[in-house]
Amino acid sequence: MTTFAEVRSRLAGTxxxxxxxxxxxxxxxxxxxGSGVVQYEAFSDPQVVLNVFIDNGFLLVxxxxxxxVILTGGIDLSVGAVVALTTMVSATLLxxxxxxxxxxxxxxxxxxxxxxxxxxxxxxxxxxxxFIVTLAGMFLAxxxxxxxxxxxxxxxxxxxTTMAQSKVRFGDNxxxxxxxxxxxxxxxxxxxxxxTRLGRNTYAIGGNPRSAHLMGLPVARTRIGVYTISGFCSAxxxxxxxxxxxxxxxxxxxxMELDAIAAVVIGxxxxxxxxxxxxxTVLGVLVLxxxxxxxxxxxxxxxxxxxxxxxxxxxxxxxxxxxxxxxKQ
Amino acid sequence: xxxxILTMTGIGKEFPxxxxxxxxxxxLLPGEVHALMGENGAGKSTLIKVLTGVYDIDQGSIVLDGxxxxxxxxxxxxxxxxxxxxxxxxxxxxxxxxxxxFIGREPRLLGHIRWSxxxxxxxxxxRRLQLDxxxxxxxxxxxxxxxxxxxxxxxxxxxxxxxxxxxxTSSLDAGxxxxxxxxxxxxxxEGIAILFVTHFLDQVYEIADRITVLRNGRRVGEYRTAELTxxxxxxxxxxxxxxxxxxxxxxxxxxxxxxxxxxxxxELGRKGAVAPFSLTIHKGExxxxxxxxxxxxxxxxRLLYGADRADHGQLAVDGRAVTMRGPRSAMxxxxxxxxxxxxxxxxxxxxxxxxxxxxxxxxxxxxxxxIPRRRQDELxxxxxxALDIRPANPDAPVRDLSGGNQQKVLLARWxxxxxxxxxxxxxTxxIDIGAKAExxxxxxxxxxxxxxxxxxxxxLEEVLRLSHKVAVLRDRHLIAELPNDDTLDVDRVMETIASxxxx
Numbered sequence: 001m002t003t004f005a006e007v008r009s010r011l012a013g014t015x016x017x018x019x020x021x022x023x024x025x026x027x028x029x030x031x032x033x034g035s036g037v038v039q040y041e042a043f044s045d046p047q048v049v050l051n052v053f054i055d056n057g058f059l060l061v062x063x064x065x066x067x068x069v070i071l072t073g074g075i076d077l078s079v080g081a082v083v084a085l086t087t088m089v090s091a092t093l094l095x096x097x098x099x100x101x102x103x104x105x106x107x108x109x110x111x112x113x114x115x116x117x118x119x120x121x122x123x124x125x126x127x128x129x130x131f132i133v134t135l136a137g138m139f140l141a142x143x144x145x146x147x148x149x150x151x152x153x154x155x156x157x158x159x160x161t162t163m164a165q166s167k168v169r170f171g172d173n174x175x176x177x178x179x180x181x182x183x184x185x186x187x188x189x190x191x192x193x194x195x196t197r198l199g200r201n202t203y204a205i206g207g208n209p210r211s212a213h214l215m216g217l218p219v220a221r222t223r224i225g226v227y228t229i230s231g232f233c234s235a236x237x238x239x240x241x242x243x244x245x246x247x248x249x250x251x252x253x254x255x256m257e258l259d260a261i262a263a264v265v266i267g268x269x270x271x272x273x274x275x276x277x278x279x280x281t282v283l284g285v286l287v288l289x290x291x292x293x294x295x296x297x298x299x300x301x302x303x304x305x306x307x308x309x310x311x312x313x314x315x316x317x318x319x320x321x322x323x324x325x326x327x328k329q
Numbered sequence: 330x331x332x333x334i335l336t337m338t339g340i341g342k343e344f345p346x347x348x349x350x351x352x353x354x355x356x357l358l359p360g361e362v363h364a365l366m367g368e369n370g371a372g373k374s375t376l377i378k379v380l381t382g383v384y385d386i387d388q389g390s391i392v393l394d395g396x397x398x399x400x401x402x403x404x405x406x407x408x409x410x411x412x413x414x415x416x417x418x419x420x421x422x423x424x425x426x427x428x429x430x431f432i433g434r435e436p437r438l439l440g441h442i443r444w445s446x447x448x449x450x451x452x453x454x455x456r457r458l459q460l461d462x463x464x465x466x467x468x469x470x471x472x473x474x475x476x477x478x479x480x481x482x483x484x485x486x487x488x489x490x491x492x493x494x495x496x497x498t499s500s501l502d503a504g505x506x507x508x509x510x511x512x513x514x515x516x517x518x519e520g521i522a523i524l525f526v527t528h529f530l531d532q533v534y535e536i537a538d539r540i541t542v543l544r545n546g547r548r549v550g551e552y553r554t555a556e557l558t559x560x561x562x563x564x565x566x567x568x569x570x571x572x573x574x575x576x577x578x579x580x581x582x583x584x585x586x587x588x589x590x591x592x593x594x595x596e597l598g599r600k601g602a603v604a605p606f607s608l609t610i611h612k613g614e615x616x617x618x619x620x621x622x623x624x625x626x627x628x629x630x631r632l633l634y635g636a637d638r639a640d641h642g643q644l645a646v647d648g649r650a651v652t653m654r655g656p657r658s659a660m661x662x663x664x665x666x667x668x669x670x671x672x673x674x675x676x677x678x679x680x681x682x683x684x685x686x687x688x689x690x691x692x693x694x695x696x697x698x699x700i701p702r703r704r705q706d707e708l709x710x711x712x713x714x715a716l717d718i719r720p721a722n723p724d725a726p727v728r729d730l731s732g733g734n735q736q737k738v739l740l741a742r743w744x745x746x747x748x749x750x751x752x753x754x755x756x757t758x759x760i761d762i763g764a765k766a767e768x769x770x771x772x773x774x775x776x777x778x779x780x781x782x783x784x785x786x787x788x789l790e791e792v793l794r795l796s797h798k799v800a801v802l803r804d805r806h807l808i809a810e811l812p813n814d815d816t817l818d819v820d821r822v823m824e825t826i827a828s829x830x831x832x
Contacts, residue, residue, distance in 0.1 A: 018423070018467065195442050197435065200424070204432055207421030214419040215483075216404030217433045274423035 018275050021268025024320055025283045028313075032290045040297045047173050052289030054175060057182040058083070058240040060285045062256060063263040064189045065233025067281045068226040070264050071193070072205045073273025074130035076227065078119065078137035079234040080256035082112050084249070085141040086238025091153035091248025094160065101159035109235045115141065116231020120224035130227075138257070145250035152249040155242060163243040178240040185236065190278040202226055206273025262310055263288055266317050287313065334359045334394055334522050335380075335411075335491055341388030342372075342379055342546075347720040349375040350546045353389070357491060357522045362513060364533045364554070365526045367543035368566055368763040373526050374731065376543065377493055381406040381413050394490065412484030416496035418476045420483070422469030427451035429468050430483045454482050458512050474505035478512065485516060492516065493524045498532060510536050528761055530559060542566055563762055589648045591781045592664075592750055594633065596642030602628040605641050606807035608800055610750060610783060615776045617796030617813075618785045619822050625805035626785045627669060630752045633783065634666040635659040660693050665743035667736075669755035669785070675739045676727050683709045683723035686741045693746055712741035717767065733764030740768070750781045757791060769795055789819045801825045 036043040053060070062079050069076045086108045093099040093107070119137045123130050155161075167174035193199035201222040204212040213219050241252060267284030269276025291309050295301050335357040342350040350372045357363050367373050378384045380391065382400025391398050393409060400406040403413065420429045427448045428435075435442045436450070451464040460478050468476055477497055484492055494513075498506050513523055513536060525537060533540060534554060542549040542565045549565045557565075590609035598605030603625040610616050618626045631637045633644070635653025643650050646662045653659055659666065668675045676685055686709050691700055709723045716737040718730075727738055736756055743751060753772070757765040772795050776782050786792050792799060793813060801809040801822060809825050811817055 195444075196440055197433070197437075197442070200428065200432055200435070200442065203424060204421045207423035208419070211419040211421050214403055214413075214415070215421075215433055216402075216407055274421070 021317065021320055022277060022280050022283070024317070025266060025268050025280060025287065029283055029287055029290065032287065032294065036290065036294050036297065043293075043297060048293060049286075050173055050175050050179075052286060052293060053179045053182070055244075055292075056285050056289045057176065057178040058237040058244060058253075059256065059259055059263065059288070060182045060282065061185050061233050061240060062237035063260040063267075063281045063285055064185055064278055065230035065237075066257075066260040066264050067189070067267075067269055067276060067278055068193075068202060069130070069230045070206075070261070070269050070271060071202050071273055071276055072223060072226050073209070074123065074223070074226070075134065075261065075271075076116075076119075076137075076230045076234075077131065077134040077257045078115065078141055079230060079237070079260055080253040080258075081138040081141035081145070082115055082231060082234035083238040083241055083253040083256055084145050084251070086112060086235045087242040087245070087248040087252050088145045088148045088153070088250055089248070090160075090239065090242050091155050092148055094155055094157040095153055101157055105239065108239060109232060112235020112238070113228050113232040116234070117224060117228040119231070120227030123227065124220050124223045134227075142250070148250070149248075150250060152247050152251075155246045155248065160243060160246060164246050176243070178243050181236070181240060185233065186278055186282055193278060198222065198225060203274055206270075206275070208274075259288060259310075262314055265321075266310075266313055268317070270321055271318070332359075332395075333357060336392045337376075337380065337389065338392070339389035340376065340379060340386065340391075342375055342384060343387055344720070347722065348546055350379065351388075353543065353546070353548045355541055355548070356551075357524060358539075359490075359522050360517055360520045361538040362517055362523045362525050362536050364537035364540045365524060365543065366533065366540055366562065366566055368733070368761040371543040371566070372546040373543055374495070375546070377413065377495060377524070377526070381411060381493065407487050410488040410490030411493065412488050412491070413493040413495060414477065414480045414484050414497055418473065418480055420468055420476060420480055422467065422476075424468060425465050426455075426462065426468050426471070426479055427464035429479055430454060430464075430486060434487070451482075454486055455479070458482055458515070472505075474501050474508065477501065477505075477509065481509075481512060481516075485521065489519070489521055491522045491524065493526075495526045496528065497525075498527055498529060506532065530562065530762075533562075534559070566761070566763065590645075591647065592633065593645040593648070594642065595645070597632055597639050597644055598641035599628070599632055599637055599639050600641075602637060602805070603632065603802075604806045606800075607642075608633075608807065608810070610781045612749070612781055613776050613779045614798070615772065615782045615784055615796045617792035617799040618783065618802060619789055619792050619799050620802030620826060624802040624826075625807075626802055627754055628805065629800075629802065629807070630666065630754050630783060630785055633659075633750075634664055634752055636666065657692075660689070660746070663747070663749040664752065665689070665746060665748035665750070666752040667739050667743055667754060667756055669758065676735055678728040679726060681724045681726055682713070682718065682730070682738055685727050685738050686712060686723075686745065689742045689746050708745050709741075712745060716741055716771065733760035736760055736764070736768065740771070744775075748780065750783065751775065752783045752785070754785045755787065756784075757786060757788070765791075789822050793817065793819060793822070 062083060066076055066079060089111065090104050090108050093104045094101065115137060119133050122128060123133045163177050166177055168177060168180060193202065201212065201217050204215070204217055205219055205222055209219060242248060245252065263284035264276070264281050265271060265284070266287050267276070267280030267282070269280055288310060292306050295303060295305050333356040337353065337355040340350050340353040353372070353376060355376065365373050365376065375384065379386050382402045382405055386399060393411070398409055400409065424432065430451045431447050436446045437443065448464050455462065455464065455478070458478055458481065460475065462471065462475065468479060481492070497509060501509065517523060527533060537554050539551060539553055540557060540562065541551045542562070544566060590611050592610040594606065594608045596605040596607060606629065608616070618629060620626050628637070632639050635655050635658055639653070644653060645651065651662065656666070683705060687700055687705050694700065713721050713723060718734050718737045718741070727735055730738065740756065756768055769791065772782055772784060784792060784795055796813050798813055799811045799817065799822060800807055801811065803826050811822065811825065
């Protein structure tokens, strides 16, 4: 029998082990999709997958921001609350104050980025655990939602309704404009991480922040940057969610930070930082979406089974992470 | 004589309560290897940190290449031409070799990093250092020695004037050290000035052209290596003759006393760690464990302490059979264990000297009965004095102490619990000769006071100097137990290891 330690040392010895979690997620996704196709005839319709994107576009954007943060070894718990705050602020300004869409959009995006920037500054300059700072940020943002209003505000501003109802068609299938935006975000993020200094510094800080500092990398700028990116992505996710829901509500996106973290981890990004890909996060979001779809297709299981399956998967992937991380000497 | 590339004049640096450097002069010539020597806490690291801008400078001036400079951080120093390679590799193990060399200054086109150029230049650079490896693989998959070379490659590629190597050889084996020295000689021939810090005296004589000795934050002098004998060098480093060490040599070898051994291991063993062995340790006795690296020395120590569970044989303390269920049960029996990895398994670097010292005592009392602050201060002050921990500031974070002083803090932690058996695993590794002598003297004193000590060390001379008997390990078997009488010397121990005599 091979022991855990042996398997681990064998895996840790592979030069290209950083792609391993990605392959695992890809295999899992294929397996789940395959089993869906085998069980249900309607599952093979490409629209099923496209619907997963449509229903999870906002989560994808939020999870991309989260990927940056987790790559530095941090965490951002405030994303769900910032999403809700964005929907609330947008709805109030559009409906209550009658602001035009082109003014509201940059304002809420700036607000999200500013919140992230502020938390990043506190985390970096006061050397406080990201967990605590973003937890405080979460309470702050969620609290602000309730001061704006406790009830749901319906949005029927023309731009919002257009975005909600129009379809980008190709052949028999379609996606929403939100999916296009989400995919653009994914591509930009993937490019930034792979081909720019900001991206590489993000990996370096996740690998060893002290080394990064001694190598003369701009640690402060990068660390604050990733929280700003996460804040921006949360706000953008909030905008997409308000397109999807056509409402602002303080109770939107409760627990979404956890979904986003789950997607990132299942997508193969190490929680300790330094290793992971945006593509993995896309796969992670798809895994979450496909689980949901499978359970909907089944029809017998309560939707809470989604949570249970996600929980089990998280365990499995964290175990995989332990297997591939080399033991510290 | 060539013009110095780097001149430091009258450098002074003060930390709260400690004068780390005062009036230190230092100069570095192009194309030389210059060793910076001194005991732990003599100010070597501080001098390097002042030079590279990690610390601000309080007094004095630095002239580099004829221009006065003052750096606000390592990055600035690097740009000016001073690069540092530290003992702990300051690279990112999760990035590729090539990226580690070029991160922060990647060749770019409109912000787009050109990876092919990065990798091509990285392999060219490494080939110059005669290192032919796959530069696209993650750095963490290579050995420490290779990582060290990569760090050097990065350093010289950034700036080729001054290269500082801060204890680069600590974790390298002999072959790797040879490789490093070859690279150092090559760089020296290219006109780079190398500042080399190490604890290994023989390495200094092998590679260094000149030596600057620091002691207690002051410069003792600058010497040509060829003109300074080893004995003189040691004398200058510790500031006193080697009386301490010599006095120890004359220590009478204690006859075994007492009838019931303090610790009696019978056929104790653990699969995969060490074959069943028998060993007794009496009160006031120092038992040395000798053997090569990986022969099972640490494993024996860990079994006796209960850090690993034995799956074979029995262990008796005071004649009564006990089962060690872990460190807590060992502590209850007054057995203390100083780990060889003082950084990862011993000290908690974020805590202060005081907190680290009282930790074990607090643990034996249980957390519900805190040690009164006054008693803590009393104890901590006593041991800081007794062990000469520098800086003598109980509130300094342990992280900021030098290796030898950290070791003393760890010792103090166990000493205040007044153990009856103290297990020391490589207590003198990586610390300088002065601190080494002090720790050895302390062990002798403790055993005179009736404490039993199990002393594990890779240095046979040290084991022989201190121990009353020596247990020899080879390939995870305890092969012999030799009483340390006049006939026993290093050669005989080595013969025993070589012949693999069964007991």
